[in-house]
Amino acid sequence: MTAGAPARLAAHTVAAVLSGRSGPGGPFDPAELARLDEAEEFPAAACAELDAAGLPDWYVPARFGGALAELPDVMAVMRATARRDLTVAIAHGKTFLGSVSVWVAGSADQAAALASAVRSGGIVSWGLTERDHGSDLMAGAVTATRHGDGWVLDGAKWLINNATRADLMCVLARTEPGGGPRGFSVFLADLRDPRPGTVRRTPKLRTHGIRGADISGVEFTGAAAVLVGDEGAGIEITLKALQLTRTTCTVLSLGAGDHAVAIAAEFLRERVLGRRRLSDVPRMRRVLGEAATGVLLAEAAAVVAARSAHTLPDELSVTSALVKAFVPTAVEQSIEQLAELMGTRGFLTADYRHGEFAKLERDHRIVGLFDGSTLVNRASLITQFPRLARRNALDVTTTVCLAEPLPTLDTARLVLVSRTGNAIVSGLSSALAELPAEFADLADALLRESGAVHAELARHRPVARAVPTAAFRLAERYELLFAAAAAVHVWVANPASRWERGCWLRACLTLALTRLGVPVDGADDAYEDVAAAVLAHGAVSLLDGGRA
Amino acid sequence: MTADISTPTVESIGAWLTERVAEYVDAPKESIASDVPFGEYGLDSVAAFTVCTDIEDHLGLVLEPTVLWDHPTIDALSAFLVGELNTAR
Numbered sequence: 001m002t003a004g005a006p007a008r009l010a011a012h013t014v015a016a017v018l019s020g021r022s023g024p025g026g027p028f029d030p031a032e033l034a035r036l037d038e039a040e041e042f043p044a045a046a047c048a049e050l051d052a053a054g055l056p057d058w059y060v061p062a063r064f065g066g067a068l069a070e071l072p073d074v075m076a077v078m079r080a081t082a083r084r085d086l087t088v089a090i091a092h093g094k095t096f097l098g099s100v101s102v103w104v105a106g107s108a109d110q111a112a113a114l115a116s117a118v119r120s121g122g123i124v125s126w127g128l129t130e131r132d133h134g135s136d137l138m139a140g141a142v143t144a145t146r147h148g149d150g151w152v153l154d155g156a157k158w159l160i161n162n163a164t165r166a167d168l169m170c171v172l173a174r175t176e177p178g179g180g181p182r183g184f185s186v187f188l189a190d191l192r193d194p195r196p197g198t199v200r201r202t203p204k205l206r207t208h209g210i211r212g213a214d215i216s217g218v219e220f221t222g223a224a225a226v227l228v229g230d231e232g233a234g235i236e237i238t239l240k241a242l243q244l245t246r247t248t249c250t251v252l253s254l255g256a257g258d259h260a261v262a263i264a265a266e267f268l269r270e271r272v273l274g275r276r277r278l279s280d281v282p283r284m285r286r287v288l289g290e291a292a293t294g295v296l297l298a299e300a301a302a303v304v305a306a307r308s309a310h311t312l313p314d315e316l317s318v319t320s321a322l323v324k325a326f327v328p329t330a331v332e333q334s335i336e337q338l339a340e341l342m343g344t345r346g347f348l349t350a351d352y353r354h355g356e357f358a359k360l361e362r363d364h365r366i367v368g369l370f371d372g373s374t375l376v377n378r379a380s381l382i383t384q385f386p387r388l389a390r391r392n393a394l395d396v397t398t399t400v401c402l403a404e405p406l407p408t409l410d411t412a413r414l415v416l417v418s419r420t421g422n423a424i425v426s427g428l429s430s431a432l433a434e435l436p437a438e439f440a441d442l443a444d445a446l447l448r449e450s451g452a453v454h455a456e457l458a459r460h461r462p463v464a465r466a467v468p469t470a471a472f473r474l475a476e477r478y479e480l481l482f483a484a485a486a487a488v489h490v491w492v493a494n495p496a497s498r499w500e501r502g503c504w505l506r507a508c509l510t511l512a513l514t515r516l517g518v519p520v521d522g523a524d525d526a527y528e529d530v531a532a533a534v535l536a537h538g539a540v541s542l543l544d545g546g547r548a
Numbered sequence: 549m550t551a552d553i554s555t556p557t558v559e560s561i562g563a564w565l566t567e568r569v570a571e572y573v574d575a576p577k578e579s580i581a582s583d584v585p586f587g588e589y590g591l592d593s594v595a596a597f598t599v600c601t602d603i604e605d606h607l608g609l610v611l612e613p614t615v616l617w618d619h620p621t622i623d624a625l626s627a628f629l630v631g632e633l634n635t636a637r
Contacts, residue, residue: 138593180585181593181617235593236614383598386605417597417613419604462598464573464590 010058010067011076017053018084033085034354040204040211042165046088050081051121059096061103061409064115070406071244072306075251082255083262083539086363087210089252094161096248097371098124100241101170101186104411105229110188117168125166127157127189127218128238135376137172137235138180144173144187144225151227153189153220156202161370163216164201167192171225172234184234187225191218198223209362240414243316245371246324247309250302253331256364257295258539263357264288264338265534279535286524287341289531292540293507294334296530297483298327299542300508304399304424304486310406311399313413318384318422319482325377326479328368335361378475382460382467387418388478389457391426399424400489402497402543425450425478428485434492435505442509442520446484449516453477477516484512490542497542503529504542556607556633562626568602569622582622593617603629609636 022028027045036043058077060066068074074096082089095118102114118124133139142155153173157163169189176183191199202217229237268279268288278284305323309316339361342352368374381388398404428450432443456474487508490497498505507526514520533540562582570577573589580589586596596616604611609632612618619625 180587180620181596181614236617380594383594384601386598386601415613417601419610462572462595462602464592464595 011080014053014055014077014080021049028084030354030356034359036212037087037359040206042212042214043088043091046085047092050092055092056095056118056121059099060115060118064111066115066119071248071309071409072303075248075306079251079255082252083258086252086256086360087212089255090161090210091213095124097245098126098170100244101237102188102228104241105186105237110228122167123162123165125160125162125169127160127169127171129159130156131158135373137238140172140174140184142171142173142220144175144185151187151225152222153187153225154222156217156219158217159205159215160217162214163218164204164214169218172238175231181235182232185231186228186234186237188228189223189225194223197221209366236416239416242371243320243414244309246320247305249367249371250323250327252367253328253364254295254299254302256360257298257331257334259360260335260338260357261292261295261534262539263353264342265538267342267352269535284341285531286527287337288534289527290511291334291337292534293511293527293530294330296504296540296542297487297508297511298330300487300490301483302327303542304489307399307406310409312423313410314415315418315420315422316414317416318381318388318418321377321380322479322482324372325374326483329374332364332368335364378472379467381475381478382471384417385457385460387421389454390421392420392423394420394423396423396427396489400493402494422482424489425482425485428488431485431488431492442506442513445513445518446509449518450481453481480512480516484509500529500533556630558626558630561629562622565622565626568599572599585620586616607633
């Protein structure tokens with residue numbers, strides 16, 4: 001049994017359970033999920049099903065008694081759910097995201113108590129944002145003050161996933177009136193049986209996507225809470241937790257991408273135009289192939305980032321920002337291409353498979369926003385440009401060999417700035433040197449782009465105010481370079497991933513170069529190979545021998 | 549003209565830091581007071597990481613990225629850095 005095998009089994013088990021419960025009247029029946037979405041009702045039966053399937057075990061690290069040994073484990077399980085329904089995956093997966101601060105900074109007793117609550121189905125939420133303060137963590141006005149031996153919270157958290165349903169909430173609160181980077185701390189509040197009048201849930205908000213999710217708020221009035229980690233360490237703990245959750249969240253996009261590609265492939269196979277099936281029309285196949293390639297490129301980036309949390313935790317400030325900016329953006333582009341292909345905005349397909357496609361398209365837009373928007377993540381990358389300008393020579397073998405067991409995730413090694421830049425991008429040229437001659441043109445083009453991006457990074461002069469647009473574009477180019485590098489590393493190090501003669505790498509590099517602004521010959525053929533694989537198998541993946 | 553840091557003292561490090569911060573927030577160095585928190589010049593908590601990188605490169609030190617959070621003025625940071633440099637030598 002190879003490393004990660006239990007998680008793959010779990011993901012398969014979850015997929016099988018969901019598949020078995022998606023028949024008419026079942027909690028994962030697409031018609032039922034569409035009805036709940038329409039009614040803006042929480043998918044409670046589906047979430048209960050996930051509890052029964054043992055998902056919460058994967059939200060708890062093995063050292064606290066859960067099943068989570070490697071970050072890719074929980075990601076595989078969440079992706080299996082996201083592939084069915086993104087609202088459900090976001091609603092249920094929130095417990096993992098909400099717990100991470102305690103896994104990072106909590107005491108052994110706190111972690112053990114939370115582990116037991118999560119494993120018995122407790123819902124954990126994450127109280128970061130407040131009304132009128134956007135995504136600026138340090139603008140928060142909720143306060144925590146000492147009260148006897150403990151602390152009490154005052155103020156309102158808003159736009160919080162599962163704020164109404166939560167049993168427990170991790171709350172970032174101000175512990176110095178003046179705020180500042182050492183003026184906040186993390187607290188765990190038990191919302192199950194509060195002193196009367198101390199906790200008031202505020203109503204669910206109406207959202208454009210994930211309409212059934214419980215996006216609501218909570219008002220604290222002297223509510224009891226316990227300190228997690230050191231007083232004044234709240235911003236630091238939260239930024240470290242976000243490195244892990246931003247990496248994890250990428251699977252929500254991958255699941256949505258898998259779902260979109262599978263629906264589009266089925267649509268093309270079923271529909272006939274004149275005397276031809278749409279799946280035989282080259283123009284249609286080209287769009288399908290390119291969109292599926294976007295998901296594969298995103299997958300390469302996400303998988304390598306997830307593994308790097310174990311092997312290169314001190315670079316995760318860069319890696320997590322790269323993938324949280326890149327993956328939702330790339331998958332969004334794929335979904336848009338497929339939406340256009342299927343004409344979902346037209347009347348013809350509005351009801352196709354209960355409007356599943358339109359729903360996932362709406363639901364997915366939220367992924368680019370939560371746990372730090374694309375803009376926030378790019379801004380974080382920009383502050384690290386001076387380090388990214390330099391290449392390091394760190395060994396990435398374990399990171400990119402997908403069957404290698406990973407070292408234990410050491411959250412004590414997370415830091416807020418990567419001193420070494422990024423090892424995956426740094427190792428691009430040596431990985432390219434391993435490719436067969438047929439890739440020579442693509443490899444040369446990538447090396448030239450890498451040289452240009454690094455030269456521009458070295459020229460970048462940091463400024464505190466009004467970050468120039470060019471810097472954001474440079475961050476975007478570095479993301480593409482990272483994704484391309486991840487794809488090359490995975491291809492080179494994992495012969496098992498090279499289904500259909502490894503055609504996906506040509507397609508991925510073609511897509512990355514095109515988005516970097518470099519014209520590539522033979523793009524049609526590259527995407528056609530991927531389209532053929534998708535039409536033969538449904539969704540495709542770099543993992544598990546090609547089956548997503 | 550760059551401040552001389554060949555002999556690290558609180559004064560020489562402070563002068564060099566003042567130039568860095570002034571350059572970074574795009575203000576004349578005369579306007580940067582050594583006892584006013586960096587945040588008041590528009591150097592936010594994340595931008596502080598970039599300054600930290602700069603300090604590491606120029607002084608050859610390995611620092612916690614949060615060093616400006618814990619030593620939030622020129623005076624406090626200079627005193628801390630002189631201590632680090634003396635330990636490192």
